[in-house]
Amino acid sequence: MTDTALLDRHPDRRQTAPSPGGGLLRGLLRTARPKQWVKNVLVIAAPAAAGELFSWPALTRLALVFALFTACAAAVYLVNDARDAEADRAHPTKCRRPVAAGQVPVPVAYAVGTALGVLAPVAAARLCPPQVAVVLTAYLGMQLAYCVSLKHVLVVDLVVVTTGFLMRAVVGGLALGIPLSRWFLITTGFGALFMVAAKRYSEAVQMAGKEGATRALLTEYTTGYLRFVWQLAAGVAVLGYCLWALEEGGVPHASVLPWRQLSVVAFVLAVLRYAVFADRGTAGEPEEVVLRDRALALIGLVWATMYALAVADW
Incomplete structure (x- = not known):
């Protein structure tokens, strides 16, 4: 089903469709799941456990890692919603997601997701220890594989999502050189x-x-x-x-x-x-x-x- 067909079946959505520009930016932000960003606070877990959290260099480095991991997670959400747009339209609540509702065109979601997925590891390689870039790249590869096929494999889907949490907790220690x-x-x-x-x-x-x-x-x-x-x-x-x-x-x-x-x-x-x-x-x-x-x-x-x-x- 196309986005236009969806709007035809729901005239009220056509009337309240957001204007281009601001509506698109809001849609991209919603697709990046701001509520999910709290998960990335796990990057402070290892430094906090080691008692090395409260210093300006550590906080600056962790803030950077938090932002880079958030960008990687947003990239995955954008690509995932673009792939699942058709299925989400049949879901009672996911049909309201910006990509499924037509607020964010599928090609735009793919383009922004790809850009974030490339820029975040590159920035990590230049600004952080190399292990951080490796973890971010591994996270992106694993999560994209999850979007494509691994989420359909019993037990493996649980392991992949769990590993994503663990990577968040590990990357903060790697960024500051803290043994885990x-x-x-x-x-x-x-x-x-x-x-x-x-x-x-x-x-x-x-x-x-x-x-x-x-x-x-x-x-x-x-x-x-x-x-x-x-x-x-x-x-x-x-x-x-x-x-x-x-x-x-x-x-x-x-x-x-x-x-x-x-x-x-x-x-x-x-x-x-x-x-x-x-x-x-x-x-x-x-x-x-x-x-x-x-x-x-x-x-x-x-x-x-x-x-x-x-x-x-x-």
Whole structure:
């Protein structure tokens, strides 16, 4: 179905169609998913864990990496929406995406996505350590492969999305030359898998019996399997965090309180609270779950404070 045909079937959309220029720019911005940019805050995870976050050179470098990763993610969203435009038009909510609705022409989405996907790694190669450019290039290649075919492969689709989160967490450490501990990688990786599987489970529950599901694998995964995955991932993430917090020699003598061990309580509570939404089938976008639930946001703030005190040896 063409964009014109879509407008013919929906006269109200023709009347409210945005004007060229400003409407196109707004559409491109919406397609870049500004709400998703909060995920890229993960680039500060490794520097924060190492206690090397609060210095002007570190903050400047991390701000640059954040912007470059955001550009790469936006490139993937643009290409993905251009490829899925036809399928999105049959979806009850995705039909409102700018590309599917005709606000952003498909060729424009491809062109802007390609430009961002080329410029971001090139800028990283010139302005950051070479490992950053390698990670960004690998992220783009993996995500584009996901858009083309990997999202149709059972289990692999979960791994690819999870790896995208892990890359965000790793790239900040690489940008500042910070060694990454095994506990950091285990906790971050399985924590990401927990949220990804919970999101898939929620999508499967909400789309059950409905027409127009654009994620074909939702019909192949069972809700029981997805529940098993997010429960397993949550358990491994908690175990990894506990091993980090309780490892021998992990408590500095100068600390007023054992913040490192106490942070386990807040971390486990956060996982349990998030699991409430996963179990209900309402754990959609992770950032939306955190922002709309005050209790979860408060628990996260308490955990972050304890974690910062532990890292600072206070």
